[in-house]
Amino acid sequence: QTLKSRTLDAVAEYIRDGRARRIVVMTGAGISTSAGIPDFRSPDTGLYANLARLNLPYAEAVFDIGYFRGNPLPFYTLAQELYPGNYRPTITHSFINLLHQKGLLLKLFTQNIDCLEREAGVPDDKIVEAHGSFARQSCIECKAPYPEELMKKAIHEKSVPHCIREECDGLVKPEIVFFGEQLPADFFENRSLPGEADLCIVMGTSLSVQPFASLPMMCGDGTPRVLINGEQVGEMGSRADDVLLIQDCDTGVRKLAEACGWLDELEDLWEQ
Numbered sequence: 001q002t003l004k005s006r007t008l009d010a011v012a013e014y015i016r017d018g019r020a021r022r023i024v025v026m027t028g029a030g031i032s033t034s035a036g037i038p039d040f041r042s043p044d045t046g047l048y049a050n051l052a053r054l055n056l057p058y059a060e061a062v063f064d065i066g067y068f069r070g071n072p073l074p075f076y077t078l079a080q081e082l083y084p085g086n087y088r089p090t091i092t093h094s095f096i097n098l099l100h101q102k103g104l105l106l107k108l109f110t111q112n113i114d115c116l117e118r119e120a121g122v123p124d125d126k127i128v129e130a131h132g133s134f135a136r137q138s139c140i141e142c143k144a145p146y147p148e149e150l151m152k153k154a155i156h157e158k159s160v161p162h163c164i165r166e167e168c169d170g171l172v173k174p175e176i177v178f179f180g181e182q183l184p185a186d187f188f189e190n191r192s193l194p195g196e197a198d199l200c201i202v203m204g205t206s207l208s209v210q211p212f213a214s215l216p217m218m219c220g221d222g223t224p225r226v227l228i229n230g231e232q233v234g235e236m237g238s239r240a241d242d243v244l245l246i247q248d249c250d251t252g253v254r255k256l257a258e259a260c261g262w263l264d265e266l267e268d269l270w271e272q
C-alpha cells in the first residue's frame with residue numbers, strides 16, 4: 001500500500017511529502033452544481049429528470065446524434081440554458097487551478113462543457129475537454145465551420161441553424177460530443193497519461209459514460225485515487241489506495257486544501 005491509511009489526512013501527507021508531483025484530475029457535472037448548473041443524473045435536480053416538456057423518447061436523446069438528425073429542436077430548446085457565460089467557477093474549479101499553479105497538475109480531464117475550468121485559470125494545454133465544448137460549431141454533414149455570432153443568435157432565438165454552404169444545408173451543431181459521436185482526438189492522445197500520474201482525483205461525476213468512465217482504471221496499481229463525490233461511483237474504492245470522500249465537492253476540496261496547509265491560498269485564489 002502506498003498511503004498510510006485510506007483517509008484524507010493520509011492523502012494530504014502524501015502531497016505534503018512531495019510524493020504527488022503529477023496529479024491527474026477527472027471531473028464531471030457535479031463540480032459545477034454549486035455554480036447553479038444542474039448535473040445530468042441527480043434524481044430530482046438533474047437535467048435528465050427535467051426534460052418532460054421536450055417530449056423525448058428517452059432523456060439522453062437530447063444529446064444523441066441519431067435523434068438530433070431527425071429532430072434537432074429539443075437540443076436547441078435547451079441550448080440556451082447550457083450555453084456558457086452566466087456562471088462563476090466554484091472553489092472546486094479554483095482548487096484545480098491551485099494544483100496547476102503549484103506545478104502539480106499533469107492533466108485535467110473534464111466531461112463538462114461549461115468552460116468553468118478555463119475561466120478559473122487552468123490553461124488550455126492542461127485541459128482535455130473529453131466531451132468537447134461550445135467553443136466551436138460546425139455542419140454535421142460537410143463539417144464546414146459555422147460563425148460564432150450566428151450560433152449565438154440561433155441559440156438565443158431557439159432556432160435550428162443550417163450550414164452556410166447553401167448547396168449543403170446540413171444541420172449545424174456546437175462541437176460538444178453527442179452520444180454516437182467520437183470523442184476528440186485530444187482525449188485519445190492523452191488517455192494513457194493517468195498511467196504516469198502519482199495521484200488521481202476524481203470529482204463530481206457518476207462515471208456512467210464510456211470511454212471517460214474507464215480513465216481512472218488507467219492509473220497504475222500503486223497510484224492513490226481519491227473520489228470526492230456525493231456518492232460512490234464506478235470501481236472507485238476497489239483498490240487498496242483508493243480514498244472515498246463521499247461529500248460535497250466544495251467541502252471536500254476545502255478539507256483537503258486545509259490538510260495540505262493551502263486553505264487561505266485557495267480561498268484567495270477563488271475570490272480573485
Ligand code: OAD
Binds near residue numbers: 209
Ligand atoms: P452526472 O449527472 O451523471 O453525475 C454527477 C455526479 O456528481 C453524481 O454522482 C452526483 O451524485 C455528483 N454530484 C452532484 N453534485 C455534487 C456536489 N455538489 N458535490 C459532490 N458531488 C456531486 O454527470 P457526469 O458524470 O458529468 O455527456 O455525466 C457524464 C456525461 O453524461 C456528461 O458529460 C454528459 C452526460 O450525458 C454528454 O452529453 C455526452
